[in-house]
Amino acid sequence: MMKRTKLVRLAALLGSLSLGLAGCVGDPSVESTQGAKIELIDPVTEEERYEIAEKRTLYDVNAYVATVVPYVEEYSAEASFAFGSYGAFPGEKVKKGTEVIAADTKSIDEQIKNKQEYIKQMEEDYQKYVEKQQKAIAEYREKEAAGKWGVDKYEAAREPETIPAEDGSGTMVPNPKYEEWKVWFLKFDGDYRINKHAADILELEMAQKKELYELDLKHQKYELQSMQKNRGKATIKSKIDGELVAVRSFNPGDNVRAEVPVVAIGDLSRKLIKCEYINNRVIRNAQDVYAMVNGKRYEVEYQAISSDEYATLTASGEKVYSTFKIVDADDNVKIGGYAVITVVLKRLEDVVTIPKAAVSRDDSGNYVYVMKDGEATYVNVQIGYSDGVYVEITHGLEAGDAIVYSSGSRFGDSTVTLTKGEFHSDFSERAQLEYGASTYLTNDVENGTMYFKEMKVEKFQHVEKGDVIATVRVEADNLALKRNETKLTRLQTRLDDYKRINSENANEEYYKEAVQNYEDQIKDTQEAIAKQKSDFNVKVIRANVSGTIVELKDYKAEDVVQKGDRIARIADENTCYVIVEDQNQLLQYGNEVSVAYFDEQRQEHSVSGTVVTLSKMGVGQTLQSETAIVRVDKDHIREVLTVALAGEWWNRYRFTINAKLRNIDSVLLVPKQAVYEVGGKTYVCIKDKDGKFKEQSFVAGGSNDAYYWVVEGLTEGMEVCLR
Numbered sequence: 001m002m003k004r005t006k007l008v009r010l011a012a013l014l015g016s017l018s019l020g021l022a023g024c025v026g027d028p029s030v031e032s033t034q035g036a037k038i039e040l041i042d043p044v045t046e047e048e049r050y051e052i053a054e055k056r057t058l059y060d061v062n063a064y065v066a067t068v069v070p071y072v073e074e075y076s077a078e079a080s081f082a083f084g085s086y087g088a089f090p091g092e093k094v095k096k097g098t099e100v101i102a103a104d105t106k107s108i109d110e111q112i113k114n115k116q117e118y119i120k121q122m123e124e125d126y127q128k129y130v131e132k133q134q135k136a137i138a139e140y141r142e143k144e145a146a147g148k149w150g151v152d153k154y155e156a157a158r159e160p161e162t163i164p165a166e167d168g169s170g171t172m173v174p175n176p177k178y179e180e181w182k183v184w185f186l187k188f189d190g191d192y193r194i195n196k197h198a199a200d201i202l203e204l205e206m207a208q209k210k211e212l213y214e215l216d217l218k219h220q221k222y223e224l225q226s227m228q229k230n231r232g233k234a235t236i237k238s239k240i241d242g243e244l245v246a247v248r249s250f251n252p253g254d255n256v257r258a259e260v261p262v263v264a265i266g267d268l269s270r271k272l273i274k275c276e277y278i279n280n281r282v283i284r285n286a287q288d289v290y291a292m293v294n295g296k297r298y299e300v301e302y303q304a305i306s307s308d309e310y311a312t313l314t315a316s317g318e319k320v321y322s323t324f325k326i327v328d329a330d331d332n333v334k335i336g337g338y339a340v341i342t343v344v345l346k347r348l349e350d351v352v353t354i355p356k357a358a359v360s361r362d363d364s365g366n367y368v369y370v371m372k373d374g375e376a377t378y379v380n381v382q383i384g385y386s387d388g389v390y391v392e393i394t395h396g397l398e399a400g401d402a403i404v405y406s407s408g409s410r411f412g413d414s415t416v417t418l419t420k421g422e423f424h425s426d427f428s429e430r431a432q433l434e435y436g437a438s439t440y441l442t443n444d445v446e447n448g449t450m451y452f453k454e455m456k457v458e459k460f461q462h463v464e465k466g467d468v469i470a471t472v473r474v475e476a477d478n479l480a481l482k483r484n485e486t487k488l489t490r491l492q493t494r495l496d497d498y499k500r501i502n503s504e505n506a507n508e509e510y511y512k513e514a515v516q517n518y519e520d521q522i523k524d525t526q527e528a529i530a531k532q533k534s535d536f537n538v539k540v541i542r543a544n545v546s547g548t549i550v551e552l553k554d555y556k557a558e559d560v561v562q563k564g565d566r567i568a569r570i571a572d573e574n575t576c577y578v579i580v581e582d583q584n585q586l587l588q589y590g591n592e593v594s595v596a597y598f599d600e601q602r603q604e605h606s607v608s609g610t611v612v613t614l615s616k617m618g619v620g621q622t623l624q625s626e627t628a629i630v631r632v633d634k635d636h637i638r639e640v641l642t643v644a645l646a647g648e649w650w651n652r653y654r655f656t657i658n659a660k661l662r663n664i665d666s667v668l669l670v671p672k673q674a675v676y677e678v679g680g681k682t683y684v685c686i687k688d689k690d691g692k693f694k695e696q697s698f699v700a701g702g703s704n705d706a707y708y709w710v711v712e713g714l715t716e717g718m719e720v721c722l723r
Contacts, residue, residue, distance in 0.1 A: 050371050050402040050403055050404050050405060050406065051354060051355060051358055051402070051403045051404075051405040051406065052400060052401070052402055052403070052692075052694070053352050053353070053354050053393065053397045053398065053399055053400065053401040053402075053403060054352075054353060054354075054399060054694045055350045055351065055352055055353070055399045056350075056351065056353045056390060056694070056696060056697075057347065057348065057349045057350065057351075057696075057697075057713060058346070058347075058348045058351060058353060058385055058386075058387045058390060058392060058697065059344070059346070059347055059387060059681070059697055059698075059699060059713065060344075060345040060346035060347075060385070060387065061342060061343065061344050061345065061347070061699045061711075062278075062282075062342075062343045062345065063340050063341070063342050063343075063699055063700065063701055063702075063711060064275035064276050064278065064322075064340065064341040064342075064343070065275060065276075065338075065339075065340060065702060066273045066274060066275035066291065066324075066338075066339040066340060066341045067273070067274055067275075067336065067337070067338065067339060067588050067615065067617050067618070068271055068272070068273055068293060068326075068333055068334065068335055068336060068337040068338075068339055068588075069266075069271075069272050069273070069274050069335065069336075069588075069589070069614065069617065069618040070242070070243075070245065070266035070267055070268045070269075070270060070271065070272070070335050070589070070618075071266065071267045071270035071271075071272060072245060072246075072264050072265070072266045072267075072614070072618060072619060073238075073239060073240055073242075073264065073265050073267075074246075074261035074263070074264045074619065074620055074623060075100070075236050075237075075238070075239070075261065075262070075263050075264070075265070076236070076257075076258065076259050076260050076261045076262060077101075077233065077234075077236055077256050077257065077258050077259075077260075077262070078233040078258060079230050079233040079234070079258050080255060080256060080257050080258045081103035081104075081230070081233070081234035081255075081256050082103055082104045082107070082252075082253050082254070082255060082256070083101070083103065083104060083250035083251070083252060083253065083254045083255070083256050084102045084103045084104035084105065084252065085101075085102050085104075085252075085437070086100065086101060086102075086247070086436065086437055087099040087100045087101065087102055088100045088238075088244045089244060089247075089436040089437065089575045090244055090245070090246070090247060090436065090577070090612040090613050090629050090631065091243060091244065091610065091612030091629075091631045092243065092244050093241075093242070093243050094238045094241070094242060094243065094244060094265060095238070095241055096238060096239060096240055096241050097237055097238065098237060098238045099235050099236070099237050100236055100237065100238055100244060100247075100263050100265070101235065101236040101247075101250075101256065101262065101263055102234070102235050103231075103234030103235060103256070104252060104253060105231060105234055108227060108230065108231050108234065109231070111227055112224065112227045112228060112231060115220065115223060115224045115227060116224065118220065119217070119220050119221060119224060122213075122216070122217060122220065123217070126209075126213050126217075129209065130206070133202055133205070133206050136202055137199050137202045137203060137206075140195045140196075140198045140199035140202065141195070141199050143191060143195035144191075144192055144195035144196040144199055146188075146191065147188050147189065147190070147191035147192025147193070147194075147195055147196075148188075148192045148196075149188075150184070150185075150187070150188025150189075150191070150192070151185065151188045151189050151192050153188075154181060154184055154185040154188060155185070157181070158181065158185075159175055159177045159178040159180075159181040159182075160175050160178060161174070161175060161178050162174055162175055162178075163175045236256075236262065236263055238265045239265075240265055240267055241267065242265040242266050242267040242268065243265065243266055243268055243612075244263065244264070244265060244266075244612075245264050245265065245266040245589055245612070245613065245614045245618065245619070246263065246264040246613055246614050246618075246619045246623040246625075247262065247263045247264070247623075248262040248263070248622070248623065250262075252440060260622055261620055261622050261623055262622070262623070263623075264614065264619050264623055266335075266589070266614070266618075268335050268590075271326050271329045271333055271335065272303075272323055272324065272325060272326065273291050273293075273300060273323070273324040273326060273339050273341060274321045274322065274323050274324075274617045274618065275321065275322055275324075275339075275341045275617075276321065276322070277310075277320045277321055277322050278302075278322045278341070278343065280302075280304045280305075282343060282345075283302045283304070283343065285345070286343050286344055286345055287344045287345065287346060287347055288342070288343075288344035288347065289302065289341070289342070289343050289344070290341075290342050291324060291326065291339050291340065291341055291342070292339065292340045292342060292701055292711050293326075293332065293333050293337055293338075293339045294332050294333070294337060294338075294664050294665055295420075295664050295665060295666050295667035295709075296332060298326050298327065298328070298329065298333065299326075299327040299328070300324035300325060300326055300327060300341070301324065301325040301327060302322070302323075302324055303322075303323040303324060303325060305320070316621070317621060318620065318621050319616065319621075321617055322341070324341060334590060335588075335589055335590040336588035336589045336590030336591045336611065337588075337590075338588075338661070338662040338663065338664060340701040340702065340711060342699060342701075342711050342712075346385060348384075348385055348392060351384070351392045351393075352392070352393045352397055352398065352399050353390040353391060353392055353393065354368065354390065354391065354393060354397065354403050354405070355389065355390060355391075355403075355405060356386050356388070356389060356390060356391040357405070358403050358404075358405035359381065359383060359391060364380055365380055365382075366380065366381050366382065366383055367379060367380050367381060368381055368396075368397070368403050368404070368405075369403065369404035369405075370397070370401050370402060370403060370404070371402040371403075371404060376404045379396055379397070380396055381393050381395065381396030381397055382394045382395035382396055387679075387681055387697055388678055388679040388681060389678050389679070389681070389683060389695070389697070390695070390697070412721075412722065412723070414721070414722040415687050415719045415720060415721055415722065416671055416674060416719070416720060416722060417717060417718070417719050418668055418669070418670060418710075418714060418715070418716055418717065418718045418719075418720060419668075419669065419716060419717075420666045420667060420668050420669065420716055421666070421667070421669045421707075422663070422664065422665055422666070422667075423662070423663070423664045423667050423669060423702075423704065423707060423709045424660040424661060424662055424663040424664070424704065425586075425660070425661045425662045425704045426658075426659075426660065426661070427586055427587065427593075427657070427658065427659040427660075427661045428656060428657070428658045428659075429580050429581055429582070429656065429657050430580075430581075430655070430656055430657075431578045431579060431580035431581075431595070431630070431655040431656060431657045432578070432579055432580075432655060433576065433577075433578055433579075433640070433655060434576075434577050434578070434579045434629075435547075435548070435550060435571030435572060435573070435575055435576060435577070436572070436575030436576075436577055437571070437572040437574075437575045438547070438550060438569050438570060438571040438572060439544060439545045439547070439569070439570050439572075440566050440568075440569050441469060441541065441543065441544055441566070441567045441568040441569070441570060442564055442565060442566050442567060443541070443561045443562065443563055443564060443565050443567060444563070444564075445474055445535045445538055445563060446531065446535060446563055447474075447476075447477060447480065447481075447531060447532040447535040447536065448474040448475055448476050448477050448532075448535055448536050449474065449475045449477075449560060450472050450473075450474050450538070450560065450561040450562075450563075451472060451473050451474070451475065451558050451559070451560060451561070452470065452472055452555040452556070452557065452558065452559045452560075452561050453470070453471040453472055453473060453557060453558075454470065454471045454557065455469070455470050455552060455555070456468045456469060456470055456471065456540075457469050457470075457549050457552070457568070458549070458552075459549055459550070459551070459552050460548060460549060460550065461548070461549045462547070462548055462549075462573070463543045463546065463547065463548075463549060463570065464543065464546045465542075465543055465544065465545050465546045466542050466543060467542060467543045468540045468541070468542055468543075469540075469541045469542060469543055469549075469567060469568055470540065470541045470555075470567060470568075471539060471540050471541075472538060472539065472540065472541060472561065473539065474535060474536050474537070474538050476532075476536035477532070477536075480532065481529065481532050481533070481536075484525055484528050484529045484532065485529060487525050488522065488525045488526060488529065491518060491521050491522045491525060492522060494518060495515065495518040495519070495522065498514060498515070498518065499515065502514075541567055543568075543570060544570070545570050545572070546570075546573075547570040547571050547572050547573050548570065548571045548573055549568055549569070549570060549571075550569050550570070550571045551566075551568060551569035552567075552568050553565070553566055553567050553568065555567075573637060574637070576631075576632055576637045576640065577612075577629045577630060577631055577632070578595055578609060578629075578630040578632060578640075578655050578657065579627050579628075579629055579630075580627060580628050580630060580657045581626060581627055582615075582626065582627060582628040583626050585615040585616050585617065586661050587611045587615065587628040587630075587657075587659070587661070588611060588614075588615055588618075588661075589611055589612065589613060589614045589615070589618065590610065590611060591610070591611040591659060591661065592608065592609075592610055592659070593608075593609050593610070593611060593630055593657050593658065593659040594606045594607075594608065594609070594657070594658045594659065595607050595608070595609045595630060595632060595640065595655055595656075595657060596655065596656040596657075596658055597640065597654050597655045597656070598654050605639075606658070607632060607633055607636035607639060607640060608632075608633045608636070609630040609631060609632050609633060609657070610630065610631050610633075611628050611629070611630055611631075612629050612630070612631045613625065613628055613629045615628070630657060640655075662702065662704075664701075664709065667701070667709045667710065668709065668710040668714060668715070668716055669707040669708070669709055669710070670684060670698070670700075670707060670708045670709075670710060670714065670720065671706065671707060671722065672703065672705075672706060672707060672708065673722045673723050674720045674721060674722050674723070675700075675708050676723075681697050682697065682698055682699075682700045682708060683695050683696065683697050683698070684696055684698065684714065684720045684721070685720060685721040686718055686719065686720055686721075687719040687720070687721060688719075693721065696713065696714070697713060698710055698711075698712065698713030698714045699711040699712045699713050
């Protein structure tokens with residue numbers, strides 16, 4: 001070890017070596033003069049300031065804020081369909097196979113019914129055709145056979161066309177019997193040929209008809225199967241047991257696009273932790289990776305994704321998160337819980353360290369000045385890992401060596417003893433009341449013209465099924481009614497006449513079919529007349545379900561209400577939610593919150609609620625939202641609704657969501673006044689039992705307005721300096 005014979009005054013030396021350390025002995029405001037040449041002038045004494053080489057733990061650790069989320073499956077429609085209704089709502093439990101979104105199938109059901117009736121009629125018509133043709137062919141074949149019998153008979157008894165003359169001259173003369181034979185032969189031959197030709201033609205027509213019929217029938221059945229298949233696809237069912245944790249908002253009739261996730265089911269028994277994306281390579285090279293949940297360490301398994309999958313997700317605009325499976329998760333790990341993923345890249349325990357800025361460099365390498373026998377002695381050192389503030393000394397110094405160095409102190413004489421406590425952040429935002437399910441009340445009168453008279457309810461009023469919503473009058477279409485009544489009389493007369501005229505054929509199939517046809521027409525006409533009269537007598541519009549009026553059409557007296565027009569929307573009070581803006585995604589599924597509100601007398605009240613939608617970290621892009629849904633405790637729904645409904649519409653917006661978020665019990669807390677940060681790392685100045693001070697880095701899980709909480713590096717009972 002080399003000594004220099006001349007020494008500088010300590011004040012001059014420290015002025016040239018001072019570096020930015022904060023803590024009991026540091027200030028981070030000045031850069032190091034590493035490698036500067038120092039002129040040695042006068043001796044220094046032990047009374048001058050110096051830094052003791054201490055054994056410390058040096059960290060290179062990244063802590064990622066994370067959330068406990070459930071295993072989630074997202075579902076989309078196989079084929080696009082018109083939205084009909086929800087089968088479950090946020091926070092509700094569902095079983096495997098539960099229909100969570102159903103289509104409005106009225107239109108397709110009507111199409112299926114019409115197609116089935118059309119196919120049935122096709123089959124019946126074809127069967128009738130076949131029976132008719134077969135009957136005609138049988139008749140022709142019977143006549144053909146008779147003709148063939150005659151042809152064969154007369155062919156066998158064929159008379160010669162000429163015979164010898166009776167005078168014995170040998171002259172051939174016409175045979176009279178031949179002409180008679182010819183007449184009968186041609187008659188039978190003509191019958192045979194005509195009937196055979198007719199039968200052959202009918203059979204050919206039947207073959208062609210059958211071919212066309214079978215092609216058409218096959219096509220119609222294919223269309224029916226396609227409709228039925230699409231009808232079966234016009235629903236989204238859960239494939240697991242779990243809870244509905246996210247869903248897109250739809251109104252009746254809205255298009256639910258195929259292959260776009262619109263609902264998510266979470267299995268709350270399968271707990272995962274998600275945080276900002278961590279590269280696979282970082283995890284592989286880390287010394288230690290673990291999670292802190294509610295102040296307790298849990299081992300985790302990293303769920304890696306491939307580079308191709310990462311590229312695909314980012315290219316589609318998806319934000320990628322890292323997922324960890326919790327090993328041996330216990331009851332303390334709750335869905336929505338605040339967590340920290342700790343990735344220890346390097347942890348060096350009990351190594352000799354000094355401030356990094358105390359090390360200088362010259363041609364000989366790294367060096368420091370060590371106080372020995374009252375003198376500052378030049379010492380070469382070998383350094384290892386540095387956390388940015390402290391550096392590991394691998395050779396040249398031992399713990400306890402006094403290094404000539406001082407950067408001053410930002411701390412006073414006050415200290416505090418570290419204890420465990422509750423850590424949380426406060427959340428408070430205005431919110432509004434919403435409903436998950438509702439039903440539209442429409443004009444179902446098909447006959448006549450409806451005119452509006454008076455609305456009998458107000459917006460946000462509770463109604464029971466059957467309550468009068470509005471009064472109306474219907475102007476009857478008497479001409480249409482008269483036409484149907486005349487038609488009914490004529491149909492009945494025709495049926496009576498047909499039965500009388502064809503009474504002797506009552507057992508014939510065509511007779512039965514004709515009678516059935518008349519009776520069907522009569523029944524349809526009677527039903528049409530009954531519906532007309534019923535519609536003409538409508539005086540009021542009644543609620544079709546129980547619930548809360550959330551929409552009312554702005555009709556004026558004598559306005560025409562068209563068929564299918566919406567009159568009101570009634571919300572299902574059992575799906576009462578409070579919606580709150582949460583752009584920073586602080587609220588997590590399962591978080592318990594308080595719903596505060598004012599009553600009509602401006603008295604403040606609060607009820608409990610639960611967040612029932614996942615934040616962006618838990619679901620894909622199409623299911624992410626800037627708002628969170630809070631389900632009001634069932635015991636207090638009526639209480640909340642009473643306030644919301646008692647007065648003007650703005651009462652719905654008199655709610656505030658208050659919550660303690662990132663809530664952790666019994667973790668080691670460090671006052672912010674005792675902490676300084678350098679390069680993203682946190683440090684404190686510790687006073688040990690001998691009254692000595694030293695700075696120590698620690699791994700912080702996070703901070704609020706008052707405290708940092710400790711993942712590792714500090715222990716309960718330590719005494720730390722305050723700034």
